[in-house]
Amino acid sequence: xxxxxxxxxIVTCPHxxxxxxxxxxxxxxxxCGECGLVVGDRVIDVGTEWRTFSNEKxxxxxxxxxxxxxxxFGGGDLSTMIGPAGPNSFDDSGYARYNNRRQMSSSDxxxxxxxxxxxTMADRINLPRTIVDRxxxxxxxxxxxxxxxxxxxxxIASACLxxxxxxxxxxxxxxxxxxxxxxxxxxxxxxxxxxxxxxRTNVSLITTGDFMARFCNNLALPNSVQRAAHxxxxxxxxxxxxxxRSPISVAAAAIYMASQASENRCSQKDIGEVAGTAxxxxxxxxxxxxxxxxxxxxxxxxxxxxxxxxxxS
Numbered sequence: 419x420x421x422x423x424x425x426x427x428i429v430t431c432p433h434x435x436x437x438x439x440x441x442x443x444x445x446x447x448x449x450c451g452e453c454g455l456v457v458g459d460r461v462i463d464v465g466t467e468w469r470t471f472s473n474e475k476x477x478x479x480x481x482x483x484x485x486x487x488x489x490x491f492g493g494g495d496l497s498t499m500i501g502p503a504g505p506n507s508f509d510d511s512g513y514a515r516y517n518n519r520r521q522m523s524s525s526d527x528x529x530x531x532x533x534x535x536x537x538t539m540a541d542r543i544n545l546p547r548t549i550v551d552r553x554x555x556x557x558x559x560x561x562x563x564x565x566x567x568x569x570x571x572x573x574i575a576s577a578c579l580x581x582x583x584x585x586x587x588x589x590x591x592x593x594x595x596x597x598x599x600x601x602x603x604x605x606x607x608x609x610x611x612x613x614x615x616x617x618r619t620n621v622s623l624i625t626t627g628d629f630m631a632r633f634c635n636n637l638a639l640p641n642s643v644q645r646a647a648h649x650x651x652x653x654x655x656x657x658x659x660x661x662x663r664s665p666i667s668v669a670a671a672a673i674y675m676a677s678q679a680s681e682n683r684c685s686q687k688d689i690g691e692v693a694g695t696a697x698x699x700x701x702x703x704x705x706x707x708x709x710x711x712x713x714x715x716x717x718x719x720x721x722x723x724x725x726x727x728x729x730x731s
Contacts, residue, residue, distance in 0.1 A: 429458045525561070528571060532557045535575045542598040543590065545583065553582035556613070565616035569609055573601040577609040584621040589628045591666055593694035626651035626669040629693070633673060636692045637684050642720070647676040650714040654707050659714075663703050670695050671703035675711065678729055681722045701731055 431450035448458035651672035
């Protein structure tokens with residue numbers, strides 16, 4: 419096989435002229451891929467000139483190309499303006515003065531504030547980026563449709579985040595969204611219904627399983643109790659023991675029943691704080707489930723407390 423033609427003035431390895439060179443951009447070296455010989459140094463790094471750290475407190479950003487284009491906003495918000503004609507149009511050296519100005523419309527400014535608010539709320543409860551992006555897109559649809567004029571942008575942003583959580587399969591309760599928002603629960607619920615109507619979209623129904631793992635993890639309950647609570651809640655719904663009760667209250671009551679029958683007992687108060695449900699609500703659902711407790715527990719559950727000794731309320 420003939421040797422590969424090497425153009426003149428090209429740096430190559432003297433021992434392996436046809437070998438590919440590996441560039442170490444950090445050290446600025448060119449290294450032979452065959453023997454590891456450094457055949458060139460001070461290689462120009464064509465990567466980014468600056469690094470930007472998102473957690474830096476200073477607002478100065480040394481990057482020179484600007485931020486990435488955001489599809490939510492209208493493009494072309496950076497413009498170059500030439501000063502008016504006259505002596506002020508030129509500097510002391512006689513060159514024309516140019517002024518780069520950020521021109522943002524009121525619509526884009528509203529979107530920018532909403533994006534910031536949604537991101538702040540999502541960070542408070544550690545929601546992933548996919549949910550934030552979906553919530554931003556929902557807000558833009560609502561904003562462009564102009565169907566919710568007069569409603570608070572904070573309420574719309576909160577409702578969009580709630581809808582995004584449900585559409586991504588990780589629903590949060592209204593109380594959880596209300597806790598990180600500046601809007602009350604009633605207003606978020608009202609705007610939520612208006613958004614579903616205006617966008618003609620829907621969200622899947624929430625079930626007890628959507629909250630069970632998170633509630634049990636927050637209560638530090640073992641997997642055995644979590645599986646039992648999940649089984650109890652599903653059976654209660656299947657047998658229509660808790661008609662008209664919300665999935666959150668059923669899940670909370672199932673956790674209370676499973677924990678009281680195990681060695682890891684939780685009070686109604688602790689469960690209510692995690693689930694965002696009143697103790698009275700948990701107690702009412704539990705009382706409905708207690709007479710059928712023998713039908714609700716999984717067959718392989720290891721009882722620390724027998725069913726007959728479970729709390730009556």
